[in-house]
Amino acid sequence: MAQSDTVDRILDAAEELFAERGFSETSLRMITSKAKVNLAAVNYHFGSKNALIHAVFGRFLTPFSATLENAFDELEARCKGTPPTLNQTLWALTESAVRMPQRNEKGISIFMRLLGLAYTQSQGHLRKFLEQEYSQPFSRFMRLLKEATPQLSAVDRYWRIQFMLGATAFTMSSSDALQDILRNKLGVETTVQEIAARLVPFLAAGMQAQDALLVPPAPDKMPVA
Amino acid sequence: MAQSDTVDRILDAAEELFAERGFSETSLRMITSKAKVNLAAVNYHFGSKNALIHAVFGRFLTPFSATLENAFDELEARCKGTPPTLNQTLWALTESAVRMPQRNEKGISIFMRLLGLAYTQSQGHLRKFLEQEYSQPFSRFMRLLKEATPQLSAVDRYWRIQFMLGATAFTMSSSDALQDILRNKLGVETTVQEIAARLVPFLAAGMQAQDALLVPPAPDKMPVA
DNA sequence: GTCTGTTTGAAACATACGTTTGAAGCACAT
DNA sequence: ATGTGCTTCAAACGTATGTTTCAAACAGAC
Numbered sequence: 001m002a003q004s005d006t007v008d009r010i011l012d013a014a015e016e017l018f019a020e021r022g023f024s025e026t027s028l029r030m031i032t033s034k035a036k037v038n039l040a041a042v043n044y045h046f047g048s049k050n051a052l053i054h055a056v057f058g059r060f061l062t063p064f065s066a067t068l069e070n071a072f073d074e075l076e077a078r079c080k081g082t083p084p085t086l087n088q089t090l091w092a093l094t095e096s097a098v099r100m101p102q103r104n105e106k107g108i109s110i111f112m113r114l115l116g117l118a119y120t121q122s123q124g125h126l127r128k129f130l131e132q133e134y135s136q137p138f139s140r141f142m143r144l145l146k147e148a149t150p151q152l153s154a155v156d157r158y159w160r161i162q163f164m165l166g167a168t169a170f171t172m173s174s175s176d177a178l179q180d181i182l183r184n185k186l187g188v189e190t191t192v193q194e195i196a197a198r199l200v201p202f203l204a205a206g207m208q209a210q211d212a213l214l215v216p217p218a219p220d221k222m223p224v225a
Numbered sequence: 226m227a228q229s230d231t232v233d234r235i236l237d238a239a240e241e242l243f244a245e246r247g248f249s250e251t252s253l254r255m256i257t258s259k260a261k262v263n264l265a266a267v268n269y270h271f272g273s274k275n276a277l278i279h280a281v282f283g284r285f286l287t288p289f290s291a292t293l294e295n296a297f298d299e300l301e302a303r304c305k306g307t308p309p310t311l312n313q314t315l316w317a318l319t320e321s322a323v324r325m326p327q328r329n330e331k332g333i334s335i336f337m338r339l340l341g342l343a344y345t346q347s348q349g350h351l352r353k354f355l356e357q358e359y360s361q362p363f364s365r366f367m368r369l370l371k372e373a374t375p376q377l378s379a380v381d382r383y384w385r386i387q388f389m390l391g392a393t394a395f396t397m398s399s400s401d402a403l404q405d406i407l408r409n410k411l412g413v414e415t416t417v418q419e420i421a422a423r424l425v426p427f428l429a430a431g432m433q434a435q436d437a438l439l440v441p442p443a444p445d446k447m448p449v450a
Numbered sequence: 451g452t453c454t455g456t457t458t459g460a461a462a463c464a465t466a467c468g469t470t471t472g473a474a475g476c477a478c479a480t
Numbered sequence: 481a482t483g484t485g486c487t488t489c490a491a492a493c494g495t496a497t498g499t500t501t502c503a504a505a506c507a508g509a510c
Contacts, residue, residue, distance in 0.1 A: 022249070027498085038458055040500080170390065171388055205433070263488055
């Protein structure tokens with residue numbers, strides 16, 4: 001055939017294995033044997049393991065960032081001048097993520113975990129790649145957040161964005177395991193959409209919490225309320 | 226001498242390198258050369274690399290869990306019957322962490338990052354070790370959380386605890402990188418104490434947010450506020 | 451069919467890893 | 481001083497990694 005499916009098989013296998021085990025802990029041999037292709041195929045088609053990692057992210061992130069830009073366009077058009085609220089902005093983001101065409105039922109969960117790993121594992125090349133490649137939708141989201149929380153100082157906002165990112169990446173990345181626990185302990189079924197529906201109010205409330213104290217209280221005098 | 230300092234030199238070096246680079250990405254040769262000891266010393270004193278990892282955690286976590294139990298004891302004594310509030314519980318935790326005797330100025334920051342990595346990197350042996358060794362203070366913290374948020378359904382509380390854990394683990398696990406960014410972009414210096422002081426109100430507010438909708442709104446009708 | 455450019459295949463490459471070995475070094479009690 | 485128990489050391493072991501090589505297989509154009 002004119003263009004084999006080797007490339008996609010590698011990407012599928014790599015995406016899943018990276019999400020399960022992390023980047024350093026996943027070898028090219030695991031990937032190629034799961035994908036049922038020759039070991040050399042990775043270096044032939046992608047050039048290196050790092051380039052493969054970039055390709056895995058690119059395959060999801062490029063269409064996603066287009067979807068996200070559209071969602072932001074529509075949101076800003078609907079608001080005509082007045083900046084969108086925090087809830088609207090967060091919903092635009094999560095809706096875009098959830099509505100992405102998914103390769104399989106675990107699609108979004110896998111990718112959230114990959115994003116979390118990208119920030120967590122000290123893969124300098126990945127951070128650099130993501131920041132260079134997708135700086136535009138990222139900055140736009142940041143701008144919307146800033147306009148939606150004008151009461152926050154830049155430093156407060158910076159940290160709270162990290163908190164939001166952490167809560168989201170961590171939860172989504174382990175949502176399979178968490179859903180299992182929940183099903184066994186409380187007998188409840190949960191979808192990714194429902195998790196998002198619980199997450200957004202949590203994030204919005206945290207984001208809009210009263211200003212933090214700049215310094216923790218004296219150790220011998222913890223606040224009583 | 227009766228007992229050399231080789232063991233501590235290894236632990237110091239390992240702790241720092243693990244925090245900087247992760248577990249898989251740190252080799253025994255990096256550790257022993259930073260500690261200026263022979264390569265074989267790790268396997269001689271600890272048995273294996275995994276056992277070394279456990280020892281690094283044990284050196285901090287064992288005294289910490291004692292400190293934490295005391296803090297909880299004192300808190301419950303001070304509250305005489307009525308359950309401690311959410312803020313009190315969270316503060317007891319962070320205060321215990323911050324007040325731990327630190328080997329160097331980066332002590333607590335390094336350790337927070339290690340804890341984050343423990344959850345993030347899929348190191349099965351580490352998770353198992355931590356859960357077995359420190360289940361008591363963990364369950365106690367969970368019980369306090371439950372008593373401090375009686376208004377939440379079990380399912381809501383479950384998810385929001387995951388959100389808190391995620392925000393904390395993620396932020397702390399990348400706190401070095403985040404502090405760097407902040408220093409370069411806004412010229413601000415930050416201590417772990419300050420991060421904790423910002424994190425606690427965020428978590429408390431999120432935890433006590435109004436009940437989430439059980440189902441997200443129809444995709445074509447995002448909420449306007 | 452024959453040529454041409456691309457893709458696959460099995461094997462090897464060099465390097466790095468965690469671990470093991472066995473001799474040497476050392477402090478200390480006898 | 482001599483033996484003893486622990487510790488250090490240089491060197492090697494076996495295995496796994498990312499990458500390279502080069503011949504074979506393949507598809508499409510002429």
